Amino acid sequence: MKFTLENLRTLLRVEDAVALTASNANNEFEDLGYDSLAMLEFSSQLMQQFGVRIPDADLQLLRTPQQAVDYVNTLGFVAEAS
Amino acid sequence: MTNTRTVISGMGVVVPTGMSPAEHWESIVEGRSGISRIVRFDPTNYPVQLAGQVPAFRGADHLPGKLVPQTDIGTQMGLAAAAAALTDARIEPSEFPEYELSVVTASSSGGTEFGQREMERLYLKGPDWVGAYQSIAWFYAATTGQISIRHGMRGTSLVLCQEQAGGLDAMAHARALVSSGARVVVVGGSDASLCPYGMAAQLSSGWMTASDYRPFASNASGYVPGEGAAMLTVEPLTGAKQRGASIFAELLGQASGFDPAPWSGRPSALRRTIEAALADAGMSHSDVDVVFADGVAVRDRDAEEAAAIAEVFGSVPVTVPKMLTGRMYAAGGALDIITAVMAMQHDLIPHVSGIRCAHDIDLVVDTPRSTPVRIVLLLARGYGGFVSALILGRVT
Numbered sequence: 001m002k003f004t005l006e007n008l009r010t011l012l013r014v015e016d017a018v019a020l021t022a023s024n025a026n027n028e029f030e031d032l033g034y035d036s037l038a039m040l041e042f043s044s045q046l047m048q049q050f051g052v053r054i055p056d057a058d059l060q061l062l063r064t065p066q067q068a069v070d071y072v073n074t075l076g077f078v079a080e081a082s
Numbered sequence: 083m084t085n086t087r088t089v090i091s092g093m094g095v096v097v098p099t100g101m102s103p104a105e106h107w108e109s110i111v112e113g114r115s116g117i118s119r120i121v122r123f124d125p126t127n128y129p130v131q132l133a134g135q136v137p138a139f140r141g142a143d144h145l146p147g148k149l150v151p152q153t154d155i156g157t158q159m160g161l162a163a164a165a166a167a168l169t170d171a172r173i174e175p176s177e178f179p180e181y182e183l184s185v186v187t188a189s190s191s192g193g194t195e196f197g198q199r200e201m202e203r204l205y206l207k208g209p210d211w212v213g214a215y216q217s218i219a220w221f222y223a224a225t226t227g228q229i230s231i232r233h234g235m236r237g238t239s240l241v242l243c244q245e246q247a248g249g250l251d252a253m254a255h256a257r258a259l260v261s262s263g264a265r266v267v268v269v270g271g272s273d274a275s276l277c278p279y280g281m282a283a284q285l286s287s288g289w290m291t292a293s294d295y296r297p298f299a300s301n302a303s304g305y306v307p308g309e310g311a312a313m314l315t316v317e318p319l320t321g322a323k324q325r326g327a328s329i330f331a332e333l334l335g336q337a338s339g340f341d342p343a344p345w346s347g348r349p350s351a352l353r354r355t356i357e358a359a360l361a362d363a364g365m366s367h368s369d370v371d372v373v374f375a376d377g378v379a380v381r382d383r384d385a386e387e388a389a390a391i392a393e394v395f396g397s398v399p400v401t402v403p404k405m406l407t408g409r410m411y412a413a414g415g416a417l418d419i420i421t422a423v424m425a426m427q428h429d430l431i432p433h434v435s436g437i438r439c440a441h442d443i444d445l446v447v448d449t450p451r452s453t454p455v456r457i458v459l460l461l462a463r464g465y466g467g468f469v470s471a472l473i474l475g476r477v478t
Contacts, residue, residue, distance in 0.1 A: 037152075040214030047210040 003050075003072040008065055011045040012038050025066040032065070046072065086261040089477055091327040092171025092315035093420045094163040096272075098134035098308055098407045102166070106417075107424040110432045111450050115406045117295070117306055122195075122276040130290045133276050134308025134408030146232075152215040153228060154193025159311035159413075160225035160272030161232060168233065171315040171327060173266055175233045183235035184264045185226045186255045187313070188248025188271035188412035190464070193220035194280035201279075225272050225311075237264055242412070245464030246376065247338070249312070249415020250472045254336040256316045265321055271412030272311030281307075287465050289380045295409075297377030297402040298384050300440035305379045308408025312416035319477070330423045334457070335363025335473035341463075351469045352390035352461070359459065359471035360394075367395045370473070371453065372431050372446075374418045374460040377402035378409070381440075387461065388441030399453070401446045403432045415462040419474065422458040426476050429455050 009020045018024060018032040029039065043059050046052050052075055054062075062068045093103045098116020100106035109116065116134045125131040141150045141158035149161065164185075168175065175183055197220035203211040218224060223241040230239050240255055242248040249271035256269040275284065284290060284307055291304030322329050337358030339351030360367060373391055377384065391400060403421045404414050425431055431451040439445040460472045 037214050037218065040217075044210065044213050053210065 003069055005065055005069055008042070008069055011042045011049065020065045025069070026064050028063050029065065042068070084261070085257055087319035088257040088260045088316050088333045089319050089322050090314050090316055090330045090333070090419070090423060091322050092167040092169070092173065093330065093423065094166025094170055095310070095312045095417060095420060096136055096139055096159040096163045097310035097312060097410065097413070097417055098136055103420050103424060106420070107428070110403050110406060110421060111430065113406070113433070113435045116308070117406070117408050120276060123278055128281055129292050130281065130285065130307070131292070132294070132306045134306065134310070134410065135276065136310055149228065149232070152219060153224065154196035154219050154274070156189070156191070156272045156274035156309070156311070157193060157219065157225045157228055159274055159309070160187060160270070160313065161228055163270065163272065163311040163313040164229045164233070164268050167268060167270070167313040167315050173315055175235055175266070178265050180234050180236040182237055182263065182265040183233070184237040184256070184259045184267045185230045185235050185239040186242070186252045186259065186267055186269045187226045187229065188242040188244065188252045188415065189222040189225055190243060190245040190248060190273050190411040191275035191280055191283065192222045193224055194275045194283070195277040196220050198277050198279040229268055233268070235268065244468040244470070245466060246409060246411055246414050247462040247464035247468035247470040248412040249418070250336070250460055250462045250470035251338055252416065253316070253333055253419065253472055254338065257333050257336065260316060260318050266315055266317045268313055269316055270311065270313035270416035271414070273411040273413050274309035276307065276309050289378060289465070291379065295379055295405055296437055297375070297379045297405055297434065298388060298439050298441050298443065298445050299379070299437045302379040302381055302384055302440070306408040308404070308410040308414070310407065310410045310413045310417065312413050312420050314416065314419065329477045331426060331474045332477045333472070334475045335359045335365065337362055337471050339469035341467040341469060350386045350390065352387060352463070353393055355469045355471045356390060356394050356459065356461070359473050363473045365457070365473065370395065370398055370457050370459045371455050372399045372401060372425065372458055374422055374458060375400050375402050376461045376463040377404070378463065383463070385441060387463070388443045391443055397444050399431050399446050399451060400443045401432055402434055405434050415460070415470065418460050418462070419472070422460060422474055425458065426455045426474070429453065431455060
């Protein structure tokens with residue numbers, strides 16, 4: 001199972017930000033309405049729901065949804081949603 | 083500094099007695115209580131099992147979806163009440179310069195329910211399981227901050243933590259902001275701390291009852307807690323007139339005091355705080371038509387308050403409408419302001435039911451009293467020594 005934009009959207013828990021789609025996956029999170037707290041929440045939810053940990057230093061480098069999805073998949077993401 | 087004439091132009095509530103000021107007033111006049119067995123958690127093992135609750139409230143019904151997972155229920159109630167107050171006042175914040183709009187809310191417990199949930203995750207599962215929104219949701223200032231962000235009100239904003247007295251003192255701070263140029267201030271209080279952690283904290287005062295809340299009664303045994311939010315908009319009289327607003331009441335005077343330590347034997351600050359509020363309003367005790375008392379239903383504190391009222395006023399009608407909501411802490415003082423406005427609008431003093439008054443005051447019991455209500459003095463005493471007295475009047 002690969003980590004997808006849909007997984008990312010669920011984890012961000014920001015219901016009224018712009019919906020993440022392939023067409024805006026390379027826009028910056030900030031421009032899409034996701035602030036730094038939303039990114040921390042994403043990191044925390046990723047740990048809680050998939051057992052995957054992103055070091056804080058790496059989290060700051062993830063500027064766009066596509067970068068975040070790619071990054072999680074490079075961690076060898078294989079977990080089933082719990 | 084001279085105070086600018088400051089008026090109330092909008093009101094919103096999320097309280098056990100109703101979801102609008104009109105519904106709340108109807109409940110108060112009909113003596114309909116919002117107190118019932120606690121449903122927010124299982125209270126079986128707690129000495130206090132009753133509370134004033136708003137069980138039908140769902141944040142998602144009132145707020146953008148984004149805010150629900152980011153906020154405590156007390157903040158959600160505050161946001162809903164603030165939006166209702168702005169709508170009631172027909173104020174569209176975007177039509178004002180954003181730095182001339184302020185928010186002043188009182189909070190006595192912060193986001194305890196949210197905080198408890200995250201703290202449970204911390205000690206049961208570890209730090210990775212604590213959500214990021216814990217960092218903003220459980221602070222006292224969360225409600226002020228979220229109202230400010232949601233409505234683009236970026237002027238000087240504050241949070242007051244003075245337990246029950248905060249809701250009244252917030253109004254004084256709002257007047258000070260209006261006097262220094264704020265065009266509109268959202269002001270009020272919210273508290274919803276009906277969770278095991280919140281209950282444990284509240285029980286530490288020793289002032290709560292396992293029975294009913296009976297202020298000033300011969301069988302008073304303490305108070306019942308309540309949850310909710312009450313918010314108002316205030317603005318300078320001139321600004322309210324210019325935009326053709328409905329003007330509900332004017333803030334005529336206010337004073338704050340602080341009680342000496344209980345073991346010092348010195349008298350409470352109540353009397354001098356009441357007198358200072360009257361002096362601030364330029365009024366005599368005989369101008370006051372009714373006193374909305376604190377009425378915590380703890381015998382010696384009731385006696386202290388009744389004595390202070392009798393010393394200043396001789397005889398004056400006294401009421402404690404919070405008997406029907408439970409003590410809502412920061413929200414309680416703000417709700418009393420709204421109830422007082424409604425009393426002025428209807429020339430009716432709400433009553434307390436089923437009370438045999440144990441003190442030498444004219445407590446309005448059993449039925450509402452029909453009489454001109456032009457000037458109201460409100461009292462609030464917050465755990466820890468806070469005392470606040472506020473005087474409201476009609477704008478004529």
